[in-house]
Amino acid sequence: MKFKNVVYSLLLATFTYLATSCSSESSRKGPMYNLSIIYAEMAQNKQKISEAFQEVYSAPRDQQQALHQKAVTLSEEIKEKNDELVAKAKQEGEQLQGAEIACETSAQLDYKVDKAVFSTVQAQEDLANIVVKVTTQGTPSQKPYFLFVDNTGRVVQKNIGIISGDKISVNFRITTNKGAAVANSYAATEKLVIVTAEEYKKGAVAATGDAPAENADKISASESELEPEPEPSLQ
Numbered sequence: 001m002k003f004k005n006v007v008y009s010l011l012l013a014t015f016t017y018l019a020t021s022c023s024s025e026s027s028r029k030g031p032m033y034n035l036s037i038i039y040a041e042m043a044q045n046k047q048k049i050s051e052a053f054q055e056v057y058s059a060p061r062d063q064q065q066a067l068h069q070k071a072v073t074l075s076e077e078i079k080e081k082n083d084e085l086v087a088k089a090k091q092e093g094e095q096l097q098g099a100e101i102a103c104e105t106s107a108q109l110d111y112k113v114d115k116a117v118f119s120t121v122q123a124q125e126d127l128a129n130i131v132v133k134v135t136t137q138g139t140p141s142q143k144p145y146f147l148f149v150d151n152t153g154r155v156v157q158k159n160i161g162i163i164s165g166d167k168i169s170v171n172f173r174i175t176t177n178k179g180a181a182v183a184n185s186y187a188a189t190e191k192l193v194i195v196t197a198e199e200y201k202k203g204a205v206a207a208t209g210d211a212p213a214e215n216a217d218k219i220s221a222s223e224s225e226l227e228p229e230p231e232p233s234l235q
Contacts, residue, residue, distance in 0.1 A: 005173030029187075030150070031101050031118070035092040035128060036167035036174050036187030042085050042126075043176040044184055045078045086125050093123030103134055106205050109194065116192060119169075127175035132192065134161075134168040144168045145200035148189040155203050156185040161194070168194065 052071035059067050096118050103116035113136055120131035134144075140163055161170035174186045199206055200235035 021201055026158055030190040032097065032130075032174070033187045035121075035123065036059075036088045036091060036183050036185075037095055038085050038092060039128065039174045039186065040180040042082050042089075043178075043180040045082055045085075046176055047179070049075045049078055056217055058132035082125075086123075089123040089128060091126065093121040093128055097121040100130060101128045101189075103132075104191065104193055105136075106193060106195040106199055109140075110198045111140055113137070113194065126177060127173045129171070129173050130148055131169055131171045134166060134194070135166070135191075139166070140168055143197070144170070144194050146170045147193045147195055147199055147203070147205065148186040148202065149184070149191050149193055151190045154188075156188050157182075158200060158203060160200070 037055075049071070052074050056064050056067045056071055064067055097120070099118050101116050101118065103113045105111060113134055116132055116134045118130060119133040120129065122129040144161035144163065146159045146161050147155045148159070150156050157168050157172070159172045161168050170192070172186075173185055176183065193205055195205055
């Protein structure tokens, strides 16, 4: 009996450890998580509508009328769902505005980050327009390049920033138009890293000198998904 009790205790302890570990890992969500997954869901809904109408066009003629009506009904239902999601996105945007996001600089740069804040979060029907303003210790002397990094060190997005006075800013958009995967990449973003032009081009932070970073091969989005947004007119 004692042996069985010991085995049971060990199994219980192992299960508790795994459950706690998994819970801790799943709770690590970036500041844009709630807003981004809303746009990812809206993107998926729009894709369902597109697929429904594509089915109409590819179906035999005698089936097209019924399929078209089905697609129209689905479109109306999804529009109602997306209208509700837009309202949620606006609420999340209001909560995100003014919040901070972890931000640091590459060792290749000669200044450090003091603070990074979501200064503009405009959540709309098809996109959220976001500006993050960064105050620094030291004066940046070159154009800032931003890598968006998840909690495993992967670069999931990247964008070019601008210098305005003594502040650095980066403008980007979480949108339904590029699909759910791109919206989810912003959901995974845990921190921003300001890097050199060369590091930006490689999509990885150099570890030391010119050596590639340990996670240089962990870019999770394709190059087409990593195209930067246009430079903003700051608000």
